[in-house]
Amino acid sequence: MFKALVVEKNGDGATSASVQTLDDDRLPDGNVTVVVEYSTLNYKDGLCLTSGGGLVRTYPHVPGIDFAGTIEQSDDPRYAPGDKVILTGWRVGEIHWGGYATKARVNADWLVPLPDGMTTRQAMAVGTAGFTAMLAVMALEDHGLAPGTGEVLVTGAAGGVGSVAVAILSRLGHSVAAVTGRAQLEPYLRSLGARRVIPREELSEPVKRPLESETWAGCVDSVGGSMLARVLGQMKYGASVAAVGLAGGAQLNTTVVPFLLRGVNLLGIDSVMRPYADRVRAWSRIQRDLPMDLLEAMVRPATLSELPELGAAILKGQVQGRVLVDVNA
Structure with a gap:
């Protein structure tokens, strides 16, 4: 079982979001299962939490265009249980269930290793x-x-x-x-x-x-x-x-x-389909050149249940800095 923020569309086209408990067999196709620890709120997430903005193709849907966590199961030799990973982009959270859940199943090609010395919390504060x-x-x-x-x-x-x-x-x-x-x-x-x-x-x-x-x-x-x-x-x-x-x-x-x-x-600047080598280079630079004390000053913690309201706020330009989502809170 896992917990997820699920967006559903009713008969008149309106959407609603609620935190639900789902069976693991509801997870989408993929060769890696990740225990998600943190996600974030982005402008695209605001769209996916509300009208969909043309990004979401099918409902019910789990938004969250990025997440960081720990590999639980892997059919790909590049990753093993216990490895810490980051996912951003690749239309995850749009056409593929995303990070607003305690578990995610994705393609290993979409992941990058968490840089040494960085925590999953810091990664999603970024x-x-x-x-x-x-x-x-x-x-x-x-x-x-x-x-x-x-x-x-x-x-x-x-x-x-x-x-x-x-x-x-x-x-x-x-x-x-x-x-x-x-x-x-x-x-x-x-x-x-x-x-x-x-x-x-x-x-x-x-x-x-x-x-x-x-x-x-x-x-x-x-x-x-x-x-x-x-x-x-x-x-x-x-x-x-x-x-x-x-x-x-x-x-x-x-x-x-x-x-x-x-x-x-x-x-x-496109971050969604960025090649793997560019991603690794960028995360290495973030580790080196982003002051983590200043990063913490940007952070506003949030839970899954707060995201529908925050999603509407970010579309109105009312969110400052970075919203850090603890999916287990």
Whole structure:
């Protein structure tokens, strides 16, 4: 038997979620069974907990796009009972039952080993959001970003991806400017290492001209929409923007001028289908470059029963930092 947060859809299309106890034979197909210890709450989880957002194909469904735990049973030689593992992405929690349960059955190809010295709790305090933030930082570094080249902008900085990005970039020696629409969170962002905090309204106006003053040496953008269009025209020559989200909209109304006249790069960051080698590299960097004391400051603990309410809140931009889900609480 295992415990899970199960989302069901009734006849009129509305969904509801409840914590249920299920038999192990309800677990989906897979060659590895994991005893889940921790999961997290991400924007996609908010969608899967509510309307489904077009991500969930069949009901009943167990959300949770990431988890960390211990191998219970394995038909794959790479993993043995007792091994500690992490899962992020691969459409788990969307089309495959996910981490909002005390057990999960998955494909071994989707797992990575827990880095030495990291706990499963720390891994899920990082979660998909922190993993994505590190992928964005690595992409910016691969395209020339280095400490001392100028300010690095982080939009949506109080959210999960943004918070971790601020902490990592600051730890690496960058001068970080954090954008938020919640002025009361300035002390929180400064505690993560932001040198200055920029009100969202300063960058949310639509583009007025294709190029503005060269301001940013790099950018991690989780907002998209009009803010991303505006930021592209403010990047320094040859600088890059790592696009990780679309909280502000999926449309990008801009011109090719920043790309042609300033050599700006727009880097798309996908964490779902990322190859294994990239995943291992990113988790190794997280272990090295994310201050664990700052990580703990981002964490808001939660239980399975609290997730439906928190899922609705994250879709409204009302969740700060990282929600850490103890599935056994």
